[in-house]
Amino acid sequence: MRYADPTRCPDCRDELPAGVPVCPTCRLLVRHPLAVDLFSTLRRADDLVEDLRTASDAFPGPALSASATAAPLGGALVPPGAPVTPKRSVPTPPASMPATPAASSSGYASSTGPVDPSRTGVSVSSIPKILLGLGAFCLLTAGVIFLAVSWSALGVGGRTGVLLAFTAASLSSSMLLHARGLRIAGESLSIVGLGMLCLDVLGAGAAGWLGDGSRGWTASCAGLLVAVAGSALGLLRIGSQPRLTSPQVLAGAGLATAYLGAVAASGHDLLVAHVATVLALAVAWVGHRATEDALLRSAAIAALLTWSGGAIVALVQGLLDPTLVQLWRDGTGWSLIASAAWMALPGLVLRERRLALLGAAGAAVVVTVTATLPGIDGELTSIGMLALVVTSAWLVALAALPAAVRVVAVAPACAGAAILAGISLSTMSVAFVRWTDFLAENPAAFDRSIGLRLSGPDAPASPLQLVPSLLVIAAVVALLGRGRIGRSAVAAGAALVTGVGAAVTLMSYDVALALPVGALVLTAAGCLSVALRGSGAAATGSGVLGLALAAIATATALPSAPLAALTAGAAAVGAITLARLRDDALRALGGLAAAPFVGLAIAATVHVTDAGGAWVAVPVLLGVGILALALPRTEVEMAAGVTALFALATSLPHVQDAGGFSSLWLCVAGFLCCASALLTPARRPLGGVGLALLLLATWVRLIDLSVRQPEAYTLPLALALLALGLWRLQRSDETSTVTALLPGLLLVTVPSLLWVLSDPISLRALVLGASCLILTIAGAALRWNAPLLTGAVVGTIVILREIGPYAGAVPQWVWIALAGAVLTGLGITWERRVIEVRRTVGFLGRLR
Incomplete structure (x- = not known):
């Protein structure tokens, strides 16, 4: 019987006619949303019943006894929809405990009862793992102590017999216990057996059976023997039992130990690394063929360790002596080529396309490094040129290769771009140091000379490589983001990189200050032109970059007044152009930047005319005020006000008559505020501000003139x-x-x-x-x-x-009494008002 039956009513279980919204027998709404939820729940119950039946058919335990069958849990089951009468007066008998199931064939003990989800603590299956792990550790420790204490008292035969007996007992016990289904015990004793095997080899080495008794060779032999024995033991299958995992893990550890011991003993680091890599890859291939992930992963880790050791040693030797003799006659270059081959081998052997492409990419990096080592002579300029040529070649490959194999060129191209980025950063850092030193040597702003020249330390690499290096890096980024970066963004990025790189390159030489400033101005103009033609986030970003570059150019040109005037004027034109656009973000950016650039251009022009710093504030105020009148927006007016106040603060220390100058400045400011109120209806409140400024200007002037009768000036x-x-x-x-x-x-x-x-x-x-x-x-x-x-x-x-x-x-008590009288009067008045309000509310409540 199914619980979810669309042809029957879920309550009375009578058949339902087709298409009826209500059950004709019990009047249940069978088309209600709750009925839909109920039907979904009943379908879930059907699925659970099927799963329970499948689990019951596959259960390997004995059949239930007659007594257990006669006493089901919770009483007799009733079919769905049948009425259930609760028996309140009869207590429910306790349910009988289910029979303990037999041990599974895998050897893991199952629980002896239902699992309580609220129970915490150590699980039942973890207890034997802990105990057997401690037992294996104790056995190995006891074996080491026994051999250390009794070694000198035993003869050669006794030593051999004890070691072999311990090893054979451990390994045979491991196999026997594993065959009986006790897998955890088998894992533990296999570790003990392989540990005893290591002790056998160490004992043989101490006895002089392994030649000169070198610890490196002894450790190498021990690791190799553990790798072989662990692989064999881990691949051995006894009956239907699964293979042991611990020997497979120890096989990889044995390979790593054998490699380290051989390196320490032989002195042929490269040859030993390649032999160990081949052995580790072979063991990993065996694990792959046998579908044993533990052996595959442990051997792969060992192969990675041996490969890394050989590759690092070969690379260090190649960098220390990058000559053709060292590379190809002494074997360093061949070792790197072999390392590249080992990277590509796993993917080809396993026939996995993704692994093969990743290995080929790594191999391409190693081969590229090997081929370029003879060109390294220790000079950063030659390294940069070599990296530029090689990265350009891989850049062409990255653009020309099909998409299926393009990943091969990604790694060497990114590696070359990283080297170029490091060299470029060193060049730019030196240029920044030269710029800061120049500003420190010329602290006074607005020097009248336009022929100022830069000076400072030389860059470690040739500055002429900066622009090509930055372009190659940008091209790599553009190719990696192919499909996500538009052509306009690529063109704008190339122009930006070229302009900034050209400016930094010029700053690296002892040239006139106007040259790097001009390069920055041209780059800023290009960014602003992109912002004028574009829209959206790209246009906003270009506008921000353009204004930032204009600000940097203006700051760089500050020591020269004519150059600063030209630069700030050009920047002001660009900012005003942005402020007149329809895009809100660009308008806000232009409005905020226009007033500072205008003020700086006017201040520099005043210094060009040799008027002095005392006459900067008023012309700047007029300039930014006219700008605010032409663009009556909040951001423009705020920036204009801040610029005018800053100009006033910088001019006052140079003024002899501070009162008269301040009065003149306030008068001009008041006039501009009144003019804004008259020209713009939305700025009518500025009229009051303007009158206040004019009045303040009058007072300041009167105070400055020591006038004692102000009414003669104010009354008319x-x-x-x-x-x-x-x-x-x-x-x-x-x-x-x-x-x-x-x-x-x-x-x-x-x-x-x-x-x-x-x-x-x-x-x-x-x-x-x-x-x-x-x-x-x-x-x-x-x-x-x-x-x-x-x-x-x-x-x-x-x-x-x-x-x-x-x-x-007046005595103090008078003031205290006055305050008390006032407070008392307020309190009485407050209370009287509250009573009147309550009376009014009560009167209104009695109205009908």
Whole structure:
């Protein structure tokens, strides 16, 4: 019987007519989404039943007894859909424990009961592994101690007999236990047997049976014997039992030991490495043929160790003496060729295409290094030229080879590109040192000479190789990213690499400063042209690179005022062009960079005219202000403001009349703010800023002139502003008094207030206080905000200044009592308001 039956109702199990949404018997919704979920669950139950039946048929244990059959777990099973009546009054008898299954044929003990998923600790199958591992370790330790203690007391026959007996006992016990299905015990004793075999060889070497008793040859013989015995023991199959794994692992360790011992004893490092590599590859091939991953991997690791040792020794010898005699007569070159062949051999023997291509790529690197060793003479220039030629050749191969075998050329091309990158970095680092030394020698910016020349240390390699090397590296990157990097990006990258490389190359020689700066400017112009023609992320990246290169060029040209003016002017043109584009990112970049470049160009031009640093701030302010008027955007205005303030800070130390100069600068700044407010409707709030700057300029100038009667200068302008404001109020009912009258009222009262604060006992203080009183009363009577606020605020400040000298004469308890009275009054008022609110809420709640 199936649980998931689409022809029957899942509740009453009656047959369902075709296409009905509701069961006609029990009225169950059989087309509801919950019914779909229920049907999926029942199908899962059918799958589980089939899996359980398959596992039950394959179970090798004995049949259940009659008593076990008569007492099923949990009571009798009922078919799906049948009603189940719970028996609350009858306790459920405990279920009988299932029979213990027999041991599997693989030799691993199975659990003796159901697994509790909440149980933690050491698993049952791990206990024999731990015990047998400790036992094997103890047996080997005991054998070593026994031989060390009893060796001198035993004769030759006794020694031979003991060693052979221990070895034979261990290996035979391993086979017998493994044949009986005790695999873990067999693995452990096989390790003991192979360890005893090593002791046999060491004992034979100590007895002089292996020649001169060299420890290297003894270790080599021991490792080779363990490799052979481990391979044979690991490949031996006893009955239906699986092969042992530990001897296969020890076979690879034995090969590595044999190689190291032979290297230490013979002195023929290259020959020993190749022989050991051949043996390790042969053992790995045997493991592959026998489908034993443990033997294959251990032998492969041993082959990698032996191959690496031989290749490294041969490479070091070739680098120390890269002559043709050393390479081809003494065998270094042939050794490297053999190492390359061993890399390509595994893929060819195993007929695995991917492994063969990777081996061929590695072999190509080794062969390339071998062929280029005679051309290395220790000079970085010759190494760079050789790497440039060889990498170019592999670059052509990378472009010409079919896609199926192109990976062969990737490794040597990348290796050559890495060497070229290292040499190029050394050249660029020296150029950077020359540039920093030049700036240190010329700390004063804007020197009038345009013929400044670079100087400094020479590069370790020829700087003329820099541009070709960078182009080859870029070509390798472009070919590796074929299909993902567009042609326009490749062209832009090539132009960028060429320009930057040319600038760095020129910086490496004692040339005029204008040459590397011109190369950087041309490169920046190329990047900006790409940004103007492109769109998206590529255009934004080109714009960022162009502006960055323009900034570097300008910073490099700072010691020369004419060169800095030309460079910064060109950069300003490019930034303004970007700021007028439709792309938001490029517009923001251009807007942020335009003002600094304009300011720097103007400052350099001022120094060219020999006007001095004192006259830099005002022309820079005018220049960036006009730029902000032409491009009324937030980023342009912010950059213009920062540039103007920086120019002011740099000019003030050179000015003799700081007050007059500051007043002039503030006046120009106020004029520019007012002009922006008049020309751009969105910048109307700048009108107030401009008036404040103009007023501040007036005060600064008055203070600088030591004027004691400011009203003579402020009242005429204030009366004019008030007259204009009153006229505006009469013409427009929507105009507020704050907009129309507040500037004039502030100009009338604030300058006088400043003098009153310094001299409170004066006629000016009396007149100002009376004026504030009149303004307050008039504003309250006319309901005008501007006179009321001005009179109240300024009058309060005057009163506080007048009462200040007498505040200390009043006893402290008066102020404390006054504060307490004020707080008490506030508390009473607050409580009264709360009670009134509650009464109002209650009254509204009683309304129907």
